[in-house]
Amino acid sequence: MMRFLRPARALRPALSAMILGVLAACATGPSTPPAPVESHPGATPSAPARPGAAIVRERSRWTPAQWSDLPGWESDATTELWPALLRGCERPAFDWARVCVDARAAGPMTDASARAWLRQRLDPWRVETAEGATEGMITGYFEPLIEASRKPRGPYRVPLYGPPADLASRNPYWTRQQLDTVPAAKAGLAGRELAYVADPLDALILQIQGSGRLMVQEPNGTQRLVRAAFAGHNNHPYKSVGRWLIDQGELRADQASWPGIKSWAQRNPQRLNDLLWSNPRTVFFREEALADPSVGPRGAQGVPLTPGRSIAVDPQSIPYGTPVWLDTTEPLSNQPLQRLVMAQDTGSAIVGAVRADFFWGWGTTAEQQAGRMKQPLRVWVLWPKS
Structure with missing residues (x-):
């Protein structure tokens, strides 16, 4: 993968190919x-x-x-x-x-x-x-449009992170599972929260696509449309969550579209972390102003x-x-x-x-x-x- 200053799409595989692992x-x-x-x-x-x-x-x-x-x-x-x-x-x-x-x-x-x-x-x-x-x-592929909150509230509890200060100190950096569970890994993310989304799969699709639009609710109640742009990743290989579901016998190949994956997650909330952790890669973002909503990434x-x-x-x-x-x-x-x-x-x-x-x-x-x-x-x- 490329360095952090390369454009986001240079690092993001196609959505359907990423889901299925069929290249x-x-x-x-x-x-x-x-x-x-x-x-x-x-x-x-x-x-x-x-x-x-x-x-x-x-x-x-x-x-x-x-x-x-x-x-x-x-x-x-x-x-x-x-x-x-x-x-x-x-x-x-x-x-x-x-x-x-x-x-x-x-x-x-x-x-x-x-x-x-x-x-x-x-x-x-x-x-x-x-x-x-x-x-x-x-x-x-597409640019996701996701509702978010500047601060954790109600269902908005899944953080999107900027690059950790110590990202360059480890190669590869912590895996997705370690960032969720290991105290030393979680400490590197403290204070790096850009916004919070309601669904872990929304955070995952942003990472797969490399960028996305956030309709962010600010603490004063106002809403602002911004872009979450690619700013780096943990240097672990992407593992297809769709392929994991197929290998687990949970979905057939013809069912492993993004809508099919989301439907499976809704039916199996107790296994959601297993699904997410099957992909060790985590992507970090930076926030960009979106003055003209008609302009793509x-x-x-x-x-x-x-x-x-x-x-x-x-x-x-x-x-x-x-x-x-x-x-x-x-x-x-x-x-x-x-x-x-x-x-x-x-x-x-x-x-x-x-x-x-x-x-x-x-x-x-x-x-x-x-x-x-x-x-x-x-x-x-x-x-x-x-």
Whole structure:
């Protein structure tokens, strides 16, 4: 895992992958001979040296594609991408400076003119594994919105902590169970309480996601919306609570969604600590002001995420700041989800060529979608013309 000053999502695996402990995307071998390959060492791709050549990255290869290859391309509400694209241009990917200058200068557009603008400046590339597999997996994540209290009161008794003063003195630091039960470990947390939530699983989901929104009731009775942002962890590996329930014979794999885990906890309150302590990792937070509730948390690219238009990727497959065409389905309706998004984040479970994590936003609907999303995926990237 990364150091404390890295963005939160660089440390947070996908929600459904974290719950189930299933990290591998499904893949099939190529049905046609691979295209010629033009290898480019280093982390930044550039145009191939000859037409028809593929671009090779550390964990993927990109093969030339046609705009007609992108399923649903003509039906996308492409103007919805623009805020995410402009945010990505605050820290542009390699070779993107010219395109970003044009994007900032572009006037009002329709969906059709936005697509035409992109076609004039970018080329589509299909993303596949080194072996030529084109199908992978997409999961979802969200920013939790949780009620909290500045002081312990009523049901609000579960603390969220800032980093302990002695965090650097032990490597690894105390486990989750030790922090709950060992006096010396508990002493390091004294005075580090940021706020209190009512449900231990709410605290856990904040830690899984790496950040969240808190509607905090202050001692004077006023409420304030703030962000609990990632500030460090105890350097123990994450252990999936969903996988623990499956191994215990408590849930089947198809039941170990986040709603299923919460339902199990409600039925088995006497075993809640066993569930929580099965995961030794604890995450610590810092509080940030949330002046504009419409702005998402910062992803690994260092720019705010846009609901429905930002994804997390493996940066060794797709660089941050790259537009990505998704061909997948929604988790609840199984309706097509085909749209242009920006690669602006990552997570430790997001590994491989055709692998993504879809940012749903915040609130109840986002939680429901993210907690159930594990869909087949195909992707294409758009890259500046040479």
